[in-house]
Amino acid sequence: KTSTAPLCSVSLLHKLPEEKLSKIVDCLEVDYFEKGEYIIREGEEGNTFFIISKGEVIVTQRTEGFAEPQKIKTLGVGDYFGEKALISEDVRSANIICNENNTQCLVVDRENFNQMV
Structure with a gap:
């Protein structure tokens, strides 16, 4: 069973009481990704939130003056992304x-999240 510790680092969640965090942990799913695989694409609608539990990802974004999306940063174990999808229906920014084979993420979608909180 996953502990609530990975959730405590998420600014959106750290004020939630332990029992709510435990409920969110119960509905987390584990997804695996391979190097080069897009986990999220800029401009797409999204309803899932990810916490990296193993491996590494690269964040890129379209930037004015460049034909290709530019690398913004690298995220690793304990980092998270897609948190805006839990509270609104914005498109991915x-x-x-994925930057490493067999990268593992804990995933929760908006529907399950809203039922828990």
């Missing part, structure tokens, strides 16, 4: 590309 960046690409998230």
Whole structure:
């Protein structure tokens, strides 16, 4: 069973009481990604939130003056992305590309999240 510790680092969640965090943990799913695979594409609608539990991803974004999306940063274990999807129906603001084979993420979608909180 996953502990609530990975959720405590998420600014959106750290004020939630332990029992609500436990409920969110119960509905987390584990997804695996391979190097080069797009986990999120900029401009697409999204309803899922990810916490990296193993591996690494690259964040890229379209930037004025460049033909190709530019690398913004690298995220690793304990980092998270897609949190805006839990509270609104905004489109994704960046690409998230897997940078290591067998990268593992804990995933929750908006529907399950809203039922828990």
